[in-house]
Amino acid sequence: xxxxxxxxxxxxKFNNNLKLTNMNKNKIIDIGQFSSLSxxxxxxxxxxxxxxxxxxxxxxxxxxxxIFLLFSIIANAVIALQLLYFLITIKKYRxxxxxxxxxMLANIPxxxxxxxxxxxxIISKSPF
Numbered sequence: 001x002x003x004x005x006x007x008x009x010x011x012x013k014f015n016n017n018l019k020l021t022n023m024n025k026n027k028i029i030d031i032g033q034f035s036s037l038s039x040x041x042x043x044x045x046x047x048x049x050x051x052x053x054x055x056x057x058x059x060x061x062x063x064x065x066x067i068f069l070l071f072s073i074i075a076n077a078v079i080a081l082q083l084l085y086f087l088i089t090i091k092k093y094r095x096x097x098x099x100x101x102x103x104m105l106a107n108i109p110x111x112x113x114x115x116x117x118x119x120x121x122i123i124s125k126s127p128f
Contacts, residue, residue, distance in 0.1 A: 028093045031086065032100040035079050039104045042072045046107075050114040054121060062118065069111065080104050 049065035052058045080101060087097040 025093075028086065028090065028096065031082065032096060035083055035100045036103050038076060038079055039107055042076060043107055043110065046072065046111060046114060050118065053118060062122070065114075065118070069115075072107075072111075076104055076107065 045068055046065070049061045049068060053061035053065060083097055083101045083104065087094060087101065090097075
């Protein structure tokens with residue numbers, strides 16, 4: 001694990017038990033807030049693409065939405081894995097990190113619903 005100090009120099013902080021030795025509450029809170037912000041922004045952008053396509057029939061939003069979906073899956077998976085790592089290694093903040101991870105994972109059923117509705121609309125427009 002690489003952490004960055006105030007001078008943006010990489011610092012490796014592990015002890016023999018694979019626990020971070022210099023991780024304080026502010027850094028955990030920053031990670032949690034970033035994950036919530038990432039989940040919220042992903043939700044807003046995904047909803048923007050869905051609404052533009054589903055209600056306003058703007059066909060170009062399909063391609064942009066699918067590209068965004070791919071990038072969003074990758075970015076949110078990296079953040080979720082980081083939360084999972086800290087959830088396993090830092091027992092003191094398990095409840096907080098679990099809540100943040102559930103917020104991130106709440107976007108999955110929403111994305112699946114948007115995908116199902118969009119593909120249903122695409123199929124219903126098909127001439128075949």
